[in-house]
Amino acid sequence: MDEFTEHEKEILKHHFSNTDKPVFVITTPKQVDRGALMSRYSRSSKSMRRIFLDEFLNNPSRGEEFYERVLVEYGDDSVAELGLVQVGIEGISQIAIQSIEDRRIGLSYLEKSTRYVRFDQKVDGRYAYYRGDDIMGLKYVDAYIEACDLAFNTYSKSIEPMIKYLKEVEPIHSMHFLDSSKGVEVAFDELKSSDDVKMAEKAYESSIRAKALDVLRVLLPASTLTNVGVAGNARAFEHLLNILLASRLREEQSIAMMLYEELREYIGPFIKRVGSKHGESFRDYLNSTMAGITRIAGEYLKHDKDDGSYAYADTDADADEVRLVDYDKDNDEIEAKVVASILYEHADASYSDLLELARRMSREDRTSIIEEYVKHRANRRHRPLRAFEIPYYTFDLCTNFGIFRDLHRHRILTMQRQLLTVRHGYYKPMEVIDAGLEKEFDDCMYKSKEVYELIACREGKPLEAQYVVNLAYRYRYLIKLNLREAYHMIELRTSPQGHPAYRRVAQEMYRAIANVHPNLARGMKFVDMRDYSSRIEAEKRKLLKLNDNR
Incomplete structure (x- = not known):
C-alpha cells in the first residue's frame, strides 16, 4: 500500500x-472526478489515491x-455507470411517472405516497392535476376539467365519512395495544399509563386515516400530480x-428537457450523447419502430375507427384478474x-x-434436493438462491391501475403494458359500498368514462385520454418473472399490511404456480393466504413499530 x-x-x-x-470511500466533491478515477483505476498500476x-x-x-x-469518442458505455446522481422530479402525472419507473436497471425510485398523504389540497384554488398545453388545447378540455374536478371533489368529500365509518366498524376499544409496563398487548x-394511551390513540388515528386514504385513492385520476425521487447512474x-x-406525450418530453x-x-x-447524433439516431429508431408497429x-x-376499440379486445369487466398464460409444461x-x-x-x-x-433420478430424490435448497429459509427475506431463476412464468393481469402502480415497483421481471382505458370496467372497494358512498363513486366513474370516450374516440x-381515467379502472399488463422473483414478490405482496386488492392478486399468482409446479412452490413458506377484512390492525402495528424505531 x-x-x-x-x-x-x-x-x-x-x-x-x-x-x-x-x-476507503471516495469523497472528492465532483461526481465526474469520482467516476473518472474509478475508470482510470482499471488502466493503471498506481493506487487510486496516487492517481x-x-x-x-x-x-x-x-x-x-x-x-x-x-465515453463520447469511443462509446464505452460501462464507464457512464460510474457517475451517480440523485434528483427530485415534482408535479408530474401518474402517466408520466409510470414511464419514468418503467426503467428497471440502474435507477431507484421513491414516490409520494397515496396512502399516507392527502391529495385534497388546492393550489391557487385548483386541484393538483395535469393541465399541460396539449390538454388545455383539446376540443373537450372543459369536459376534462369537469371530470378531474369531480374526481377530486368526490375523493375530498369522502375522506371524513370514510374515517367515520371505519371508526364505527373497528372502534379503538375493540383493539389491543402495547402495555409498556408488561411488555405485552392488552x-x-x-x-x-397515560403515555401508553396517547401512543395508542395516535397509532389508531393514523391507521384509520391511512386506511381511509388507501380505500379512496382509486378515485384519483391519472392526471393527479405527484413527486418522485430518483437515484441512479448516468x-x-x-x-x-x-x-x-x-x-408521444408532451408532458414527458418537457420533463426530459428539464431533467x-x-x-x-x-x-x-456522462449524458453528452443525448444531444449528439447518437442520441438522435436512437430516438429516431424508437419513433420509427413505434410508428411501424402501431x-x-x-x-x-382490425381497428374500429368509430369507437377507437379493437376487434381483438377484452372488454369484459369480469375478466380474470390473474391468468397464468405460459410456463414450463413438463413438470419433471x-x-x-x-x-x-x-x-x-x-x-x-x-x-x-x-x-x-x-433426469435419471427418481421424483423422490429430486424433491429431496429441492426441499433442501429452501428448507432453511427463516423469513421472506431469505430468498432462494439462483437455481430458482431457471423456471419462468408469464401472467396476464387485469387489475385496477392503482394495483398496477404497486406491482410496477418490482423490476427483476419483464413487464409489458397497454394504454390506460375505461374498457375493462372498474374496481369498487367494499368499504365504499358499506360506508354509503357508492352512488358518488359510480357517478365519478361514469363521468370519467364519458370524457375518456370523447377524447379518445x-x-x-x-394517449391524452389516459389522463382522465381514475386509478379504479382495470388495466391490462403482462408480467414474466422467474421463480426466485416470484418467491420475493408473492411473499411480500401477501403480507398482512398489504392492500387487499394486490394481496388477492399475489395469492392467485401463488395458487397458479403451486398448481402447475407444486414441488417448486412448496418452499414459499411465507405466503399469507388469510383474508383480512380490515387492514387497520396491520397499519396500527406498522405505525407502532415506526414509533419504536425513532
Whole structure:
C-alpha cells in the first residue's frame, strides 16, 4: 500500500475517507472526478489515491477530459455507470411517472405516497392535476376539467365519512395495544399509563386515516400530480432521457428537457450523447419502430375507427384478474433443470451431464434436493438462491391501475403494458359500498368514462385520454418473472399490511404456480393466504413499530 507524506495526507483527507487503509470511500466533491478515477483505476498500476495526486489534483478538468475521450469518442458505455446522481422530479402525472419507473436497471425510485398523504389540497384554488398545453388545447378540455374536478371533489368529500365509518366498524376499544409496563398487548381499556394511551390513540388515528386514504385513492385520476425521487447512474439517466424525449406525450418530453438541463450541470460529460447524433439516431429508431408497429397493429387487430376499440379486445369487466398464460409444461423436466442448476456449483461436470443425471433420478430424490435448497429459509427475506431463476412464468393481469402502480415497483421481471382505458370496467372497494358512498363513486366513474370516450374516440387522442381515467379502472399488463422473483414478490405482496386488492392478486399468482409446479412452490413458506377484512390492525402495528424505531 502506498505511503503518503503528511502534506499529501492533508490533501487526500478532503477527497477520501482515509489515507492509510486498503478500503476507503471516495469523497472528492465532483461526481465526474469520482467516476473518472474509478475508470482510470482499471488502466493503471498506481493506487487510486496516487492517481488522484498525480493526475487530478492540479488539473480541474481531468475528469471531463477523460469522459470526453472515453465515453463520447469511443462509446464505452460501462464507464457512464460510474457517475451517480440523485434528483427530485415534482408535479408530474401518474402517466408520466409510470414511464419514468418503467426503467428497471440502474435507477431507484421513491414516490409520494397515496396512502399516507392527502391529495385534497388546492393550489391557487385548483386541484393538483395535469393541465399541460396539449390538454388545455383539446376540443373537450372543459369536459376534462369537469371530470378531474369531480374526481377530486368526490375523493375530498369522502375522506371524513370514510374515517367515520371505519371508526364505527373497528372502534379503538375493540383493539389491543402495547402495555409498556408488561411488555405485552392488552385491550385499549386496560391501558394504565397515560403515555401508553396517547401512543395508542395516535397509532389508531393514523391507521384509520391511512386506511381511509388507501380505500379512496382509486378515485384519483391519472392526471393527479405527484413527486418522485430518483437515484441512479448516468448511463441509466441517459437512457431515461432518450426514452422521454422520444415520447408521444408532451408532458414527458418537457420533463426530459428539464431533467437534461439539470443533469448537465452535475454529470454533463456522462449524458453528452443525448444531444449528439447518437442520441438522435436512437430516438429516431424508437419513433420509427413505434410508428411501424402501431400501423401493423391497426391492420392485424382490425381497428374500429368509430369507437377507437379493437376487434381483438377484452372488454369484459369480469375478466380474470390473474391468468397464468405460459410456463414450463413438463413438470419433471423443469424440476430436473432446477436440480441440475442446484448441483452445478458443486460439481466439475457440464450442465448437460448434470441434467441427464437429474433426469435419471427418481421424483423422490429430486424433491429431496429441492426441499433442501429452501428448507432453511427463516423469513421472506431469505430468498432462494439462483437455481430458482431457471423456471419462468408469464401472467396476464387485469387489475385496477392503482394495483398496477404497486406491482410496477418490482423490476427483476419483464413487464409489458397497454394504454390506460375505461374498457375493462372498474374496481369498487367494499368499504365504499358499506360506508354509503357508492352512488358518488359510480357517478365519478361514469363521468370519467364519458370524457375518456370523447377524447379518445371523438377527438382521436387515446394517449391524452389516459389522463382522465381514475386509478379504479382495470388495466391490462403482462408480467414474466422467474421463480426466485416470484418467491420475493408473492411473499411480500401477501403480507398482512398489504392492500387487499394486490394481496388477492399475489395469492392467485401463488395458487397458479403451486398448481402447475407444486414441488417448486412448496418452499414459499411465507405466503399469507388469510383474508383480512380490515387492514387497520396491520397499519396500527406498522405505525407502532415506526414509533419504536425513532
